[in-house]
Amino acid sequence: MRDRLDAIDWNILAELQRDGRITNVALSRKVGISAPPCLRRMRALEQAGIIRGYRALLDEKKLGYDVTVFAMVHLTSQAEPDLVAFEERVRGWPLVRECWMLSGEVDFILKCVAPDLPTFQAFVSELTAAPNVRNVKTALSLRRSKDAAGVPLEMEKTAG
Numbered sequence: 001m002r003d004r005l006d007a008i009d010w011n012i013l014a015e016l017q018r019d020g021r022i023t024n025v026a027l028s029r030k031v032g033i034s035a036p037p038c039l040r041r042m043r044a045l046e047q048a049g050i051i052r053g054y055r056a057l058l059d060e061k062k063l064g065y066d067v068t069v070f071a072m073v074h075l076t077s078q079a080e081p082d083l084v085a086f087e088e089r090v091r092g093w094p095l096v097r098e099c100w101m102l103s104g105e106v107d108f109i110l111k112c113v114a115p116d117l118p119t120f121q122a123f124v125s126e127l128t129a130a131p132n133v134r135n136v137k138t139a140l141s142l143r144r145s146k147d148a149a150g151v152p153l154e155m156e157k158t159a160g
Contacts, residue, residue, distance in 0.1 A: 005050075008033060010153065012041055013050070017150045020054040057149060065113040067120050068141040071127065072106040076134045083107070089130055095123050106137075 005013075011031040015022060022030075028038035045051045060068070075086060083101065090099045090110065098111040110127075114120035128136050 009041060014153045017153060060113050064115050067114045067117055069112045069120055070139045071110040071112055072137045073108040074134045075107045075132045077132055078107060082132045086132060
């Protein structure tokens with residue numbers, strides 16, 4: 001699909017990534033086409049799965065989630081059913097905001113937010129007691145140095 005995107009599609013994606021609340025009329029003006037074809041292109045990008053959805057980015061600290069911790073999870077088994085079972089369990093833990101399966105010594109890394117350390121410690125107790133979990137190492141985040149949600153579309157301008 002990537003090969004079928006033209007400059008207008010890339011511009012639509014860049015504008016939507018900058019401001020997901022932009023109206024179709026404003027978007028069409030920014031990318032240089034009229035509103036109906038702009039909406040058709042947007043819908044095609046959505047149907048192709050390139051645009052996965054729209055959401056607001058919230059500041060977790062302002063909402064009382066002062067602790068951000070990364071948990072590195074090593075499982076006792078890496079058999080596919082065990083990996084899938086762990087991923088399903090993770091989906092049920094609200095404190096886990098991101099979960100990535102990795103290669104190497106660590107099987108999964110979890111990005112977690114919590115209102116305080118005792119809440120996170122209680123979660124770690126539940127995590128370490130979960131089936132198939134061998135061990136868990138945690139790293140408390142001191143500060144966020146970069147928060148670039150999205151895809152580096154700036155690279156498309158230099159590559160194309």
